[in-house]
Amino acid sequence: MEPMLLDALTGVLDPVSLVLIVLGVSAGIMVGALPGLTATMAIALLVPFTFGMSPIHGLVLLGAIYSGAIYGGSFSAILINTPGTPSAIATTFDGFPMAQKGEAYRAIVTATLASVFGGVVGVAFLIFLSPPLARASLSFGPPEYFWLAAFGLTIIAAVSPRSTLKGLIGGGIGLMISTIGIAPIEGSVRYNFGTVALQNGISLIPALIGFFCIPEVLRMVEESHSSGTVIPYKRQRNMVARVFHRLVRRPWLMVRSSVLGTVIGIIPGAGGNIAGLVSYNEAIRTSRNKSSFGTGTVDGVAAAESANNASVAGALIPMLTLGVPGAPPAAVLFGALLLQGMRPGPELFSAHGTITYAFLFSLILANLAMLPLGILLGRAVARLMQRVRVQTMAPLIIFLSMVGSYSIYNNVADIYTMVVVGLLAHALRKAGFMPGPIVLGLILGPIAEKGLSQSLLMARAGGSIGAVFFGRPIAIVLIVLTVASIAAPLVLQARERRGKGGTLKAVQELRHQRQEEAK
């Protein structure tokens, strides 16, 4: 084994890392289980706590929280019919009916085993795909990076949960914000409105905290309602073994859902919620017993949970290799990497290889830790959901947002940035523009601008603009993907209008029906 991998293993197996994994997964499960608190918010608030840690320990903790929170969302999906995180939407379809039938513990064990399996498969893809992809990124020049950013933005719009057009505009707003500060080429100071604070642009971490924490806090206070009645359950002997045997007899379901989750996680903007829904849809489509879905079947929970946890690692693949986050929590992790002085790309797997591989190995341990922790903490989490009103945490979340924004550079201006961005994000959310596309636009903006400007310089120096932008093989592939990502939702919408929506439409109807029941 290479010395770098051995060092990484040593780093992740040291007692502090192991304790951080247990703490991170436990905290993640609790955050994920409480509707209103999201994985992104938890990671954004925890980034400042990692400043004083070594890079390995900081990333291990954030990765454990991310994995734990996505899995934790299944608890509230099963026990109160409300997804704790958006990733657990599809889990409600069969998880809650199982709980209503008195099979809550069976549903939780299914979700746990499926999450562990999906998570480990996703991390395996991450470990084996990332280094060659990062090396492949060396063949990317400025035009390729420009088209990569364009593809990322169009795909964000295409998979936007509410409206493709609003997703596209959201990405554009993020791009506009990214142009504030000194230009990457020629150095003009842009849109700083005469203030020194904006001369270097918008600080990324305060902006991320503002986008993901403040609107959530305002929403949770606005929609001040109780979390609903938690269905009680008791642990049953041999349930883990019984569910395990049931899932072992469905290898294709588990493997397909996990691979789908990973692949969907890789697509920028398509997070665990889409992974869960598409995988659930595929489970229905390929099942011999289609009518059992929606009534409380183990297969439905397993398909949704293995996919959404696999998407965690999937979302990290483009982030670690190309600097394009696949999902909002990965965008915050991107900011955490930059703070540790690590830039995504091939260097991450060579110069910073020990830290990167330790982080990847820790994700496997975090997923394995979910099995005992999920089973042991399950009832405590249910009690927490019953007792804690997330609204009561609003002042503390805002305080931690301020402390987190300030402590990066010990600069009060970063608190102002966070608050202004947060209020802007709240107003935009009210108008239907979700933070995800805006943040991804903010991150992709510098990549796109640098690619565009350098490509224009290349064209000026020798080649024609057409040859530089449209004449290179990788650029052509990215252009085709960009066009396809714009066309695909239009085609799907047209098919739906003609009544050919297929099972995905059935899933949407089922979802709507569940929401009505929940009301």
Next chain:
Amino acid sequence: MTQRARNLSSAVMLMAAAVYWFIAAESFRPLSRIFPRVVAGVVFVAAAVLAVLTIIGYGPVIRMATGDAGERHLRSGTLMAALVLWTALIPLAGLLIASIVGVVVMGVITFRGHHGTVRAIAIALGSVVAFYLLFQIVLHVPFPLGVLG
């Protein structure tokens, strides 16, 4: 505000912002102005499409939160005002004092109408002081003390 009005007002504001972004780029050097202008153009066109679709009745539908709209707006409005007050107090009174005031004001707004308001605020205050000390003593973060501090 109706969905139609929200779509229209946001489209108009975004078009205005895009126009400003485009015009302000005039003062930048040539290569520094290209990208902001391209982005402003895309946002302007997309916002115009949003406005047209809304006018002809095909505007995107936004899911509205359920419950009493007046109560919701009152809660979020006062909370936003408290957030601004909290932030404005930091340079004057320092982060700790500003946060204590902010938490109390925000606690009263957030917990209004719930049981155990005083207990909830006390827990929130205790947590704030604990985290403040953790960052200052363990992580050595030099928090702003304010002109009164």
